[in-house]
Amino acid sequence: MPIIDSTYNVPFPFKNGHFSTVYAGLIRRVKGVEQKREQITLPDNDFLDLDWSFSEEKTKKVIILLHGLEGNAQRPYMTGTAKLFNKNKVDAVCVNFRGCSGSPNLKFRSYHSGATEDLEATIEHILSTKDYSEIYIKGISLGGNMILKYLGERDHVPSQIKAVVAVSVPCSLAGSAKKLHSFENSLYHDRFKKHLVDRLKIKQQQFSDMLSLEAVNSIKTLYDFDNVYTSKAHGFKNASDYYEKCSCLQFLPNIKTPSLIVNALNDSFLSHECYPVKQAKANPNLYLEMPKYGGHVGFVDKKNVYYDEHRALKFTLTIP
Incomplete structure (x- = not known):
């Protein structure tokens, strides 16, 4: 798809990538999200903790949220998205990767950028125990790489997965x-x-x-x-x-699910390979937005709802 022209703009000092990164990571707070924990057993008998929050109205829609390196389900970039989607009649499940929920996991292994087997187990659990007809997934940083790899490395993706958003993704x-x-x-x-x-x-x-x-x-x-x-x-x-x-970069050409990548041009964590312009132009299912500002997961916006959260809601609920 053609590259999306971003409308994101912020006042000084958030135009500084480092300032927005640090502010979003250390200062931002999100209130009003009530989470209920569910623990699932993985195929190797390890466990994952899933933190659920729900729409006030019964819904057939859910968004799965994946955190970044050393993150967890309580990070503001997770709860901020969950809160916005809950207000728009979508349930949310924030996944804690192995060892990230406050308790050490049981195995020697833990989590990493390409551990799509744990994402697959989570999706299968939701499909087999819940009654959702539409599943959206949003991954942040490491979690963004994971979901894009998941979509591109397999020929079959559950039909319930309708759209994906990946933010600040280290594609390489x-x-x-x-x-x-x-x-x-x-x-x-x-x-x-x-x-x-x-x-x-x-x-x-x-x-x-x-x-x-x-x-x-x-x-x-x-x-x-x-x-x-x-x-x-x-x-x-x-x-x-x-x-x-x-690295998800090699899997992008095979993605068949509508997917949006939002990578800021002033993200100091990303190399030039992390802006997959060529791949996006060649794949009708892959959308790439490169805002001038935003740092790494620092898309500060009005009323404490961040730009990437607005974009995730708009992209998933009005699937191109």
Whole structure:
């Protein structure tokens, strides 16, 4: 499809990508979302915690929300979308990836950008236990890469999935990793690494026969983390192999479900490969919007409803 001309604009200082990223991630608050937790068992006997919120009216529509790296179902970018959709007669289920709900998961593995088997299990659970005729999915950052990979790596997608929105997507994991390791992003890099390593130390105590404390202490960068843990725990040769096999970029041509990517041009986490103009122009089901502003998941807008949330609602409920 032709590239979508974005109408998003914000006042200073939110035109600064770093300011909008930090404000949205650390300062924004969303109130008024009541969530009910459901725990499901995965095929390997691990678990996922799903946090549901509901429309005041009975509905046949639901949106599945997928968070980013080290996120969870209570992040404002999750609850903000859930609240908006609930107000528009759509139920919402915010997925906590393995180990992200406040309790360590049971297996040595956890979650990663390409773990579509857990998304598939979630969708199958919803289809088999609920009565929804329309399913929408919105993924943020890592979650955006996951849903686009899910759609493009398989020939059959459940017919109930009507539309997908992916925001601030690292379509090239290697390219995004390189950007995160740059001086410009050092504060973000160090924050992510600290959180990941702190949780990995807990997992090392659970699985000391599979991961040594020396290996954990050797991690100095996010690339090290993916080399030492992510790749080994999930069946990849190394970090580079993980990035190559799990980047959604290669799967975009095969997407048959209407899908919108919203990637800000001033997102410091994204390399040039993360703006798939060529792929969008070649695939009638793939829509690409590249706002000038927004940083990484920082699409600040009026009345605490963010631009990407407005776009998700409009795109899913008025499917092109």
